[in-house]
Amino acid sequence: MVLTAPSQQRAWRRGVAWHRVAEGVLVYALAFAAGQVIFLGWGGEQWRPLAHAYWQFLFVAWAGMRLGLAGTAGLLCLVAVQAGWGTLQRQGFFAQDLQASGGLGYGAYIVILSIVGMALAFYLDMLRRQRADVRIAAIAFECQEGLLITDARGVILRANRSFLAMSGYAAHEVLGRTPHFLRAARSAQQEASDGPPPWPARQRQEWHRRKSGERYPVWFTCTPAMDSRGVVTHHVLTLTDISDWRRQKAQRRQREQAHRAALVREVHHRIKNNLQGVTGLLQTLGQRHPVLRDPITEVTGQVQSIAVLHGLQGRSRTDQVRLCELVQEVAAGVGALWGVAIAVQLPEDAGAGGLSCRIQPADAVPLALIVHELLLNAVKHGGRQHQDVQVTLNAREEPQQACLVVSNPGQWPESSSDAQVGLELVATLMPRLGASLALEQAGERAVARLCLQAPVLLPGGTDAAPESSRLAHEGAAA
Incomplete structure (x- = not known):
């Protein structure tokens, strides 16, 4: 029963060495044999000189060192049963104990033997646990981190x-x-x-x-x-x-950014196609109803300007559009709708000022409509009659600033009129920051000057640096 204690059962299930089981059987067999001689008088008179109770201390100490708490407790029970039976039968070492002291000697012997055996077993068990903890800590210390x-x-x-x-x-x-x-x-x-x-x-x-x-x-x-x-x-x-983790994270974000950019381009492309279909329907409606041709043409130009913007965004790697491209495309669309050749003049240096500036995505649609309304106003009030509308995109001396100048033959009226009623939409769509509009008279020409700066305009290299480049420099600051 003692040999099948929980610790021994777990040992058997793990296939522990059988030499420990054999040692336990040997200790119990020797202790039992010694107990029969000492407490029950086996062997007669020839063994009496050696039949002393202190011999059991050797076996208890052996069990405490080798068999643990459970094994030691079992051996103490065996010795207690043998000594108690011998005391009752008045045989062996405690044959006279009941008559002499009422069993006090037997009780004191068992108590002292139990204290020595259990104390030794408990101390050695704690020592083994500490060594195991130290060994586990040493193994854990040499981990991959x-x-x-x-x-x-x-x-x-x-x-x-x-x-x-x-x-x-x-x-x-x-x-x-x-x-x-x-x-x-x-x-x-x-x-x-x-x-x-x-x-x-x-x-x-x-x-x-x-x-x-x-x-x-x-x-x-x-x-x-x-x-x-x-x-x-x-x-x-x-x-x-975490170098590898950061590298993998940057690569994953780069892939996600590329996937997102592809989806955004596809969305812009589809929006452009749908808006072009709408402009086709509007043009057909204008042909069927000549009386409504002019207002329908205005609406067609507005829708076409938005379609042009989405077309440019669909071709770009991001949803940012270059200002010069937007002006050119909108001017070409307005000129085609109204039959006017609009002259667009850009800076000679392709990398200067407004030519390299990008438009903030949130302001792209309002700015496209503003450019359309300025060109439409110039066409309707002198430009169409004289076939003379000029558009100039000037780069300012300050960085990230540009001016769009639209001029046509004519005079700005002194009071509110139809010419200024057409600019009400421009005033409504003007960004709160980064844009200003000035109406000037230069001789015989009416001039509208639209000046743009940050935050409406972004640096020209804003979309040139891919996401991976930004992630690669995240760790520049310690």
């Missing part, structure tokens, strides 16, 4: 092999120093002035520097170790190299 053990002041006491391989340092170059020297972009004076580790954040991302000078990102985790009074005695620092 970099580990540092520091004292309460932050001085490194131990470093595992993974950390040494990751950082490139040898053990003697790390022990006795504080972990601050590992962080990148730190001077020798800063390292010398480092005191006890503040470590306000238990987990954070840091940039460290290898012994070779290479910078690399790590995920830093600090776990304090406390004693029974709650006082921090050590710190366990976990350092994980």
